[in-house]
Amino acid sequence: MLVICTFDHSLHLELAITKLEQEGIKKDNILAAPLERRKEEKKIFDTIHHSDGISLFDGALTLGTVFMVLGTIYGFIWTWGPIIWGLIGLFVGTGSGLMLDLLFNKQKSSTKKIGDNFSEVVIIIKCSEDQASMVKQVLWEHNSLGVSLVGIKK
């Protein structure tokens, strides 16, 4: 019997494997294949975090700081004072930075982005037929994303 399942990288994954070993599955009968994600070529200069979601934060916090400083400064001469204007600056700056980044990224990304629903590790476990339901149970208990039982010829 083959049990094929997928996991995200997590401590649950290691807990599941060690639990299976405790229950009598031999280590040599467990095969783990961490998947590599499709990603762009690494660059030293320029926009290196383009593909991992951080770039959205760069622009937002950059403009957020600028506008918050300006809000705090002009707050000293405007009616609502430096605190309110500072906060308005933070939100306006962060919001517009985020919008600009989203707009910019939309134009630039021609390839499909990988969503959050991406299994990171595939695990194949070889076991006897009477062990299969136990293995399945252990996998589900440890947050496996999907499990498949495959019969093999004797």
Add this chain to the structure above:
Amino acid sequence: MERIPSTKRLRRPKAYISAFEANHVHLRNPWMTVWLSATFPGFGHIFLGSYLKGFLLVIWEVIINVNANLNTAIMYSFTGQFDLAMSVLDKRWLLFYISVFVYSLWDAHRATVCMNKYSILADRNHAPIVPVKMNSIEFNYLDKRQPWLAAFWSLAMPGLGHLYIHRLLTGFFILIWWIAITYFSRLLEAIHYSFLGNFSQATAIANPIWLLFLPSLYAFAIYDSYVTAVEYNKLFEMEQADFLKEDYQNPDFDINDVTF
């Protein structure tokens, strides 16, 4: 399985994990560290994990800025009160500012470019990572953490986001500065008056010398904790993937072999 006990013997290490801190090289945009240094000299270096340099530059910035009345002069200049700006600047301190400010920008860029090369080399060499360290007073482990939660805690109180991701040096440093600057700028009183609608009282009580430090510190705490959480997650995945490949990829694994 025997794991490498420390990173000291590695020529191109990826990460050094102590009970207090995980310092590691990952790809960063050099212009982002330059920008962080521009908002507050030293922040770029703290972002890189170059703590002693960063702390030194931050302390230097606060001392020179406060003594030269720079922030007050900035406030007056931006609001068109140039005569007042000229008169508050203390010439005994002002010129100290320039060379170290420019140096902090330059060095942040230089160091980032260099560390990016180290990061690529470490990745290509598959440098082993030690995922857990503990000693008698602390416990540090790589784990998957929510970047948005780190950002949220930094938003609630700068420093807490770093405690959540276990970057204790940055966390303590930001927490202490945040409390000191909040106290001297009279931020909490100004918030109190602002929310009661007494804006003139809020403006009168807020101290621009210290208040103008806060936006940079606030935004840096949020940004740094978020980005570091993302990078720690990647480090966790990298370490676990290497472990699985080494321990769970038996070359004799045969799916047609039915002996268990």
